[in-house]
Amino acid sequence: MAQATVLETPDLTLDGLLATPEGRALLSCIQCGTCAGTCPYGEVLRNTPRRLIGMLREGFIEEVLASDDLLSCVTCYDCWAKCPRGLRLTDVLLPLVKEQVLLRLPQVPAELQGALSNTMRYGNPMGESPRKRAAWVETAGVPVPILRDLGRPVDVLWIVECYTAYYPRGQENARATARLLHALGVDFAILGNEEKCAGECARLVGEKGLFDTLREQNMATFAKYEFGSLLTSDPHAFDAFRFVYPALGLGNPVDHTTPFVASRLDALRPRLTRELGYKITYHDSCVLGRHNHMHDEPRRLLEALPGVSLIEMTHNRDNTICCGGGGGGMWLDTFYKAKGHPRLSDRRVEEALETGADVLAVSCPYEVPRFEDSLKVLGGDDRMVVRDVMELAAEALAE
Amino acid sequence: MKILVLMKMVPDIVEELEVAGDGRSLDQEFLRFIVNERDEYALEQALLLKDRLQATITVVAPEAPEVDDVLFTARAKGADRLIKVTGLPAGAGARATAAALAATLPIIDGVLPADLVLSGCQSIDDLDGFVAPLLATALDLPYLGLVSRVAVDGGKAEVSKEYAGGVMGRFEVTLPALLGIQGCEKPPRYVPIAKVRAAIAAGGIEAVAAAGGPGMPSIEITAMAKPEAAGHAEMLQGSAREVAEKVADILAARGLL
Numbered sequence: 001m002a003q004a005t006v007l008e009t010p011d012l013t014l015d016g017l018l019a020t021p022e023g024r025a026l027l028s029c030i031q032c033g034t035c036a037g038t039c040p041y042g043e044v045l046r047n048t049p050r051r052l053i054g055m056l057r058e059g060f061i062e063e064v065l066a067s068d069d070l071l072s073c074v075t076c077y078d079c080w081a082k083c084p085r086g087l088r089l090t091d092v093l094l095p096l097v098k099e100q101v102l103l104r105l106p107q108v109p110a111e112l113q114g115a116l117s118n119t120m121r122y123g124n125p126m127g128e129s130p131r132k133r134a135a136w137v138e139t140a141g142v143p144v145p146i147l148r149d150l151g152r153p154v155d156v157l158w159i160v161e162c163y164t165a166y167y168p169r170g171q172e173n174a175r176a177t178a179r180l181l182h183a184l185g186v187d188f189a190i191l192g193n194e195e196k197c198a199g200e201c202a203r204l205v206g207e208k209g210l211f212d213t214l215r216e217q218n219m220a221t222f223a224k225y226e227f228g229s230l231l232t233s234d235p236h237a238f239d240a241f242r243f244v245y246p247a248l249g250l251g252n253p254v255d256h257t258t259p260f261v262a263s264r265l266d267a268l269r270p271r272l273t274r275e276l277g278y279k280i281t282y283h284d285s286c287v288l289g290r291h292n293h294m295h296d297e298p299r300r301l302l303e304a305l306p307g308v309s310l311i312e313m314t315h316n317r318d319n320t321i322c323c324g325g326g327g328g329g330m331w332l333d334t335f336y337k338a339k340g341h342p343r344l345s346d347r348r349v350e351e352a353l354e355t356g357a358d359v360l361a362v363s364c365p366y367e368v369p370r371f372e373d374s375l376k377v378l379g380g381d382d383r384m385v386v387r388d389v390m391e392l393a394a395e396a397l398a399e
Numbered sequence: 400m401k402i403l404v405l406m407k408m409v410p411d412i413v414e415e416l417e418v419a420g421d422g423r424s425l426d427q428e429f430l431r432f433i434v435n436e437r438d439e440y441a442l443e444q445a446l447l448l449k450d451r452l453q454a455t456i457t458v459v460a461p462e463a464p465e466v467d468d469v470l471f472t473a474r475a476k477g478a479d480r481l482i483k484v485t486g487l488p489a490g491a492g493a494r495a496t497a498a499a500l501a502a503t504l505p506i507i508d509g510v511l512p513a514d515l516v517l518s519g520c521q522s523i524d525d526l527d528g529f530v531a532p533l534l535a536t537a538l539d540l541p542y543l544g545l546v547s548r549v550a551v552d553g554g555k556a557e558v559s560k561e562y563a564g565g566v567m568g569r570f571e572v573t574l575p576a577l578l579g580i581q582g583c584e585k586p587p588r589y590v591p592i593a594k595v596r597a598a599i600a601a602g603g604i605e606a607v608a609a610a611g612g613p614g615m616p617s618i619e620i621t622a623m624a625k626p627e628a629a630g631h632a633e634m635l636q637g638s639a640r641e642v643a644e645k646v647a648d649i650l651a652a653r654g655l656l
Contacts, residue, residue, distance in 0.1 A: 099593075103594075107586075108589035116592075121433075128413070129414050129415075209591050209596050210591075212593070
């Protein structure tokens with residue numbers, strides 16, 4: 001099983017790739033085509049990962065870079081997980097190629113351009129005011145301390161992240177997480193309006209300059225405070241803090257809210273007394289699930305909720321189906337539609353509906369809007385709702 | 400071919416604008432500035448012309464918070480020379496601004512004459528779009544505003560303007576000329592931040608003091624206040640079916656169904 005590891009050379013360039021162990025590993029590709037076969041957009045990509053490696057090895061670099069079809073890579077980690085040679089396609093090779101593609105694109109798709117520009121200017125892809133990042137705290141129902149106001153070190157610095165902080169449905173996840181942290185007696189705080197996007201999706205779509213800028217700004221903010229560990233609601237931020245920021249010196253342990261709460265289940269269990277009565281199917285996110293193999297933690301937490309039965313979809317755990325939102329895909333739906341690509345979240349929701357479950361549980365804030373849209377498109381919104389695992393756990397909490 | 404692009408910063412309304420304690424100005428504490436959207440199109444039009452012709456682009460912008468980022472971004476996109484003008488009157492109104500620019504541009508070495516001067520046709524603090532035509536008059540240049548496409552052939556430019564009802568007008572203007580840009584054939588291009596960071600590292604913004612002079616009568620703001628809401632929208636509550644029925648009732652009551 002492929003294991004995610006810290007990126008030792010985050011400042012790698014495509015030109016310098018072959019001088020690195022990751023680059024030299026390209027030479028060991030046996031062109032088996034597993035990556036092309038497992039890629040969710042494999043049938044619509046002109047240059048599948050297999051073909052791309054072959055072209056790079058044979059010197060057809062300009063031909064690779066002149067095509068925009070790598071924008072269809074949604075960084076689902078499927079090619080990485082299944083490569084028999086263990087090549088770091090998703091988090092190393094493809095972003096390096098995409099960086100060069102982005103530099104050459106005559107026109108960056110409008111939604112992606114807007115998201116990247118907004119992230120640079122406002123620290124979030126929606127273009128919302130940075131001064132409103134912590135506005136959700138007023139509706140949390142429990143105290144959510146801001147680290148700057150607290151004036152003392154905390155055990156856990158919770159990075160709420162963009163969709164959880166701003167998106168109205170995401171804020172339900174934020175409120176639920178705050179309640180759970182209180183129930184667990186965790187000494188925590190958030191950065192409030194000082195928080196900015198971690199930048200992982202910018203990195204994976206090839207906008208390395210934007211990622212570098214955000215990483216420097218976030219590291220400067222972290223340096224102002226003392227905290228024990230980082231906790232985040234977004235698997236993409238989790239990956240960034242766990243595997244990429246350490247190269248800049250971030251040494252604090254990093255956790256995601258779902259495994260964090262699951263690992264404290266014994267303390268929480270006596271409080272989980274409200275009968276939910278839900279049939280739940282859990283969607284493994286590509287990053288938390290396939291990349292970090294955190295499959296048992298969400299299931300253990302869901303199974304501990306009173307009156308819950310879990311039903312598995314056909315594709316689960318490392319074989320999960322991507323929602324299509326990673327690596328910039330969140331802001332490329334129009335681009336994919338224009339290309340005639342199928343919408344990956346529709347594919348996933350079709351499978352979820354087949355289980356007969358009434359709740360589709362998720363652990364990534366991107367999935368809530370993506371799956372809710374798909375439920376409406378597929379006419380399944382009268383049979384199924386999308387809920388974050390944090391929302392479900394908080395609902396089961398006794399008042 | 401020499402193209403001069405005039406850009407400026409305006410308040411970013413992603414932040415709610417607040418009136419300062421003096422009741423006559425914006426509260427500066429949380430005010431951020433962003434490049435005027437029409438000026439971004441003016442720069443894009445210049446870049447499109449540079450893509451097709453031999454051209455150099457000079458960008459001139461009044462000094463303002465965050466203007467350096469805008470100038471370096473212009474450089475990363477392909478602008479050749481970046482000039483920041485210090486000491487221009489802010490919020491003085493269209494006549495004073497145009498007069499100050501008209502006095503300043505000729506004293507900046509190598510900026511004028513330019514074959515083409517491009518500016519946004521309006522901004523949120525110049526909704527009437529007076530600055531560009533007043534500047535053209537002061538510089539003795541022909542002016543066309545609300546321009547959405549520019550093609551240059553020799554000493555002439557073919558310029559398209561859009562009118563109400565989707566009617567397009569096509570004009571020919573002898574260069575040099577000043578054009579007020581509303582849009583262009585494609586949205587402003589995206590430039591990867593790595594290129595902007597490289598431009599910042601390279602530096603190269605020239606700072607030039609605005610020309611002094613007799614000046615023009617400027618606008619004095621006597622009071623500034625937020626509009627008071629005269630009424631509120633009625634939010635329809637209920638299930639989708641109930642809301643749909645209420646909408647149908649409202650439309651029927653007004654004779655629209």
